[in-house]
Amino acid sequence: MAEKIKNLLFNNIGYKLLALLFAIILWFVVVNLTDPSRTQAYTVQVEIENQEALLNAGKYYNVVEGTGTVKFYVTGKRSVIDKLTNEDFMAVATIPDSDFSEFQGEIQVEIFVSASKYANQISIQPVNKKLKLMIGDNQNKNYDVVVKTNGEPASGFAINSVLANPSRISLSGPDRVMEKIDSCVCYIDVDGANSDVLQDVPVVFLDADGNAIENTSELEMSSELINVTVDIVSVKTVSIKVETSGTLPEGYELDKITTSPPEVAIMGESDKLNDVTEITIPESVISLDNLTTDLSTTVDINLYLPDGVVLKDKSNASVKIEVKLMEKAEKVISLPAEKITLSGKSEDYEYAFDAESVDVTVHGLQNTLSSLSADNITSSIDCSGLLPGSHTLTLETELPENVTADPATVKITVSEKETQQEGD
Numbered sequence: 001m002a003e004k005i006k007n008l009l010f011n012n013i014g015y016k017l018l019a020l021l022f023a024i025i026l027w028f029v030v031v032n033l034t035d036p037s038r039t040q041a042y043t044v045q046v047e048i049e050n051q052e053a054l055l056n057a058g059k060y061y062n063v064v065e066g067t068g069t070v071k072f073y074v075t076g077k078r079s080v081i082d083k084l085t086n087e088d089f090m091a092v093a094t095i096p097d098s099d100f101s102e103f104q105g106e107i108q109v110e111i112f113v114s115a116s117k118y119a120n121q122i123s124i125q126p127v128n129k130k131l132k133l134m135i136g137d138n139q140n141k142n143y144d145v146v147v148k149t150n151g152e153p154a155s156g157f158a159i160n161s162v163l164a165n166p167s168r169i170s171l172s173g174p175d176r177v178m179e180k181i182d183s184c185v186c187y188i189d190v191d192g193a194n195s196d197v198l199q200d201v202p203v204v205f206l207d208a209d210g211n212a213i214e215n216t217s218e219l220e221m222s223s224e225l226i227n228v229t230v231d232i233v234s235v236k237t238v239s240i241k242v243e244t245s246g247t248l249p250e251g252y253e254l255d256k257i258t259t260s261p262p263e264v265a266i267m268g269e270s271d272k273l274n275d276v277t278e279i280t281i282p283e284s285v286i287s288l289d290n291l292t293t294d295l296s297t298t299v300d301i302n303l304y305l306p307d308g309v310v311l312k313d314k315s316n317a318s319v320k321i322e323v324k325l326m327e328k329a330e331k332v333i334s335l336p337a338e339k340i341t342l343s344g345k346s347e348d349y350e351y352a353f354d355a356e357s358v359d360v361t362v363h364g365l366q367n368t369l370s371s372l373s374a375d376n377i378t379s380s381i382d383c384s385g386l387l388p389g390s391h392t393l394t395l396e397t398e399l400p401e402n403v404t405a406d407p408a409t410v411k412i413t414v415s416e417k418e419t420q421q422e423g424d
Helices: 002-010 012-036 052-055
Strands: 037-049 059-063 069-077 088-096 105-115 122-128 130-150 157-165 167-174 181-188 195-203 205-206 225-245 252-259 264-267 278-287 294-301 310-311 318-336 340-343 350-352 357-365 378-382 389-394 396-399 409-416
Touching: 037 105, 037 130, 052 059, 059 167, 069 088, 069 105, 069 225, 105 122, 130 157, 130 225, 181 195, 181 225, 225 252, 225 318, 278 294, 278 318, 340 396
Parallel strands: 037 088, 130 181, 225 278, 340 378
Antiparallel strands: 037 069, 059 130, 069 122, 088 105, 105 130, 130 167, 157 225, 181 205, 195 225, 225 264, 252 318, 264 310, 294 318, 318 357, 350 409, 378 396, 389 409
16 A cells, blocks of 8 residues: 555656646746736825924924925735725834934935835835935024004094904024014004904014015914904094182283193093093192292193093193283273263253363283273263262273273263353
């Protein structure tokens, strides 16, 4: 039995080995015809490792060429290649451990591509084996957000306040970009607005000359949009009134009180402004007691604005008050007798003045008295009921405003009219 088996295995051994070889070759041919090998291109984003340590050292990096992706080719059986996508590969470029403070300028970092599956059934050939990075110093700064408005609100309205949220942003980036930034602004349109304006607006960075910095893609900021609220309120122009306390000393009189400016523009909600017709500076500010010369003083009008009302132009808060005094004077004016009106005369009597004129002492402000003459004074005496004889009567005078006169008397003689004799 053993001999038969031995003869079966070793008889014609050469032919048998040749048949086995042929079968193996035939198997490989069949397999390659039904599942051939193929090459496929893939592109993935390169992950940069050790970048956190670089950033913590106060450095930044930028990819010099391209977008930080790598293209590579993968070869394998079609059945395997068909199952692979970009997500099945990972490309890593590791920044070498070193003293990062010494890093400056351009470096090249090797890229390694690996597959998450079928790794032992495929081969990977990267096209670009190194990633070029630009290393530089990084800066961090905080900037206050300045809101600038474009246009003017509708007539009768004004901007009360502007609120930016956030009002301050943090910014980091390459020193070559950061050094150009002088301020952070955002713009909002209020042209023709008659109610509050709310809008999210982008941040704009300006250089020292006020020009916008165009390339800010390398910057990282805490917020790219600013929520801006512009409070729009009503506007009204009102006069300023000054009240006084006390009394001027004897011999002085108040000429006038003026303010500069004479009126101010105020703003607030409509229901607040409707009740305001003037701004009153209280009597506690100006006292006339013991005042013998002109007075000039400045007050902050904000102190006297009603609740809910503010100045439209805050630079107009200072109001100058000027108090002008006039010293009283006296003057003696001679009134011609023929200009004195006699009222209540009787047709039976004749009336004659004992003097050609009457002296009247008048009192008033000096500038008023300087231009006062007999032509400006109307005078009269009442002759009602007078009988013939000599009489001393009180002179009645009509004087300009704020002018007074001492009592004055006039002597007059009353006589009967002479009757004409018949035949004369």
